Amino acid sequence: MPASDDTDSGQRVDILITAAPNIKDIYRVQKSQKMSKVLRKFCQRNNMNLKEFDLYFENQGITSIDSPESLEMRNGDRIECRVVFDGVMRKA
Secondary structure, three states: OOHHHHHHHHHEEEEEEEEOOOEEEEEEEEOOOOHHHHHHHHHHHHOOOHHHEEEEEOOEEOOOOOOOOOOOOOOOEEEEEEEEEOOEEEEO
16 A cells, blocks of 8 residues: 555544444544534434434543544544433433
8 A cells, every 4th residue: 555545544534423223324534623523424414413312432422522533533433322312311
């Protein structure tokens, strides 16, 4: 592989976002990119409302100002959407 691919892979990370039994999307994002942008794309693609679920990475809540870098994410890491019902979180 060319050296540019190695450099690029150091600046970007592939993450998996899952929700419900059948929603699994992979996104390649810059490590410094705020999660709000990724999450907006995920919601648009899947016709979801971001206010209806909470997001977790390694059982830790994610905020819109987090980034893959601040979360120390690596290629293939997974973000899990947990749907909120009547103020009680349940796994999607």
